[in-house]
Amino acid sequence: MLLGVNIDHVATLRQARYALLPDSPNAEPSPLDAAHDARLGGADSITIHVRADRRHMQDRDAYEVRKHCGLPINLEMGVTQEMTALALDLRPDFACLVPETREEVTTEGGLDVAGRIEEVKACVAKLQEHGIRVSLFIDPDLHQIEAAAAVGAEMVELHTGCFANAVDGQLEHEIARLIEAAKAGHAAGIQVNAGHGINYKNLHRLFVVPHLAELNIGHSIVSRAMRVGFTAAVAEMKGLMAAYPEPEE
Ligand SMILES: CC(=O)[C@@H](O)[C@H](O)COP(=O)(O)O
Ligand SMILES: NCC(=O)COP(=O)(O)O
Numbered sequence: 001m002l003l004g005v006n007i008d009h010v011a012t013l014r015q016a017r018y019a020l021l022p023d024s025p026n027a028e029p030s031p032l033d034a035a036h037d038a039r040l041g042g043a044d045s046i047t048i049h050v051r052a053d054r055r056h057m058q059d060r061d062a063y064e065v066r067k068h069c070g071l072p073i074n075l076e077m078g079v080t081q082e083m084t085a086l087a088l089d090l091r092p093d094f095a096c097l098v099p100e101t102r103e104e105v106t107t108e109g110g111l112d113v114a115g116r117i118e119e120v121k122a123c124v125a126k127l128q129e130h131g132i133r134v135s136l137f138i139d140p141d142l143h144q145i146e147a148a149a150a151v152g153a154e155m156v157e158l159h160t161g162c163f164a165n166a167v168d169g170q171l172e173h174e175i176a177r178l179i180e181a182a183k184a185g186h187a188a189g190i191q192v193n194a195g196h197g198i199n200y201k202n203l204h205r206l207f208v209v210p211h212l213a214e215l216n217i218g219h220s221i222v223s224r225a226m227r228v229g230f231t232a233a234v235a236e237m238k239g240l241m242a243a244y245p246e247p248e249e
Pocket of ligand 1: 098
């Protein structure tokens with residue numbers, strides 16, 4: 001199982017002091033440094049989410065990390081002309097299409113591929129024409145899996161936010177949704193990834209979900225890094241992920 005480390009919230013800390021001083025020589029922490037440390041800790045890829053409101057990752061961060069980090073890059077992006085143009089210029093290895101609103105604190109749900117088939121299909125095709133593999137960040141919903149196959153995406157990333165925030169007996173239901181969606185995605189020949197809200201305490205509960213190829217994890221790793229350092233935080237997560245049962249041949 002591969003680990004994509006999302007470094008958004010390294011930039012969140014920098015923006016808290018330097019949003020209006022982008023060229024300051026004092027601007028820190030550096031997302032690129034975090035990406036280097038993540039690589040040393042065993043990260044398989046780096047995820048960066050350039051939001052329309054640029055609340056954390058900036059375009060310049062994306063170009064720096066793309067050029068210097070030494071790992072495959074997964075660009076999370078809204079389904080917009082602006083972000084498509086950025087992706088075609090940046091040329092990440094992967095792009096993950098996510099829903100975005102300016103009002104949200106963080107991503108609140110999956111992309112409604114089923115309700116935006118033609119729009120998403122056109123964006124997927126444009127990215128793939130330029131050699132960028134495409135993932136769709138979707139709720140663990142069978143209709144969304146079908147839609148992802150219909151638009152030709154190579155991958156889906158199952159939104160694990162409801163799983164991570166489950167309370168009062170909802171957890172079993174959310175895990176069952178993830179299991180069914182993972183089986184359907186695998187049966188459709190789509191790589192199945194997962195992400196959002198995964199942490200050191202809830203990770204093991206995902207081990208009953210089959211066919212998971214990659215997890216994208218950010219906030220909990222950045223939080224852990226505050227105590228043990230980025231390299232160690234990534235190595236710890238990779239160590240826990242090693243217990244995921246490998247698929248039967
Ligand atoms: C799509 C997803 O769940 C995250 O990768 C996304 O980056 C969350 O948005 P923030 O990083 O801005 O919280
Ligand atoms: N797509 C999920 C991701 O990249 C990281 O989400 P989180 O771990 O920061 O919640």
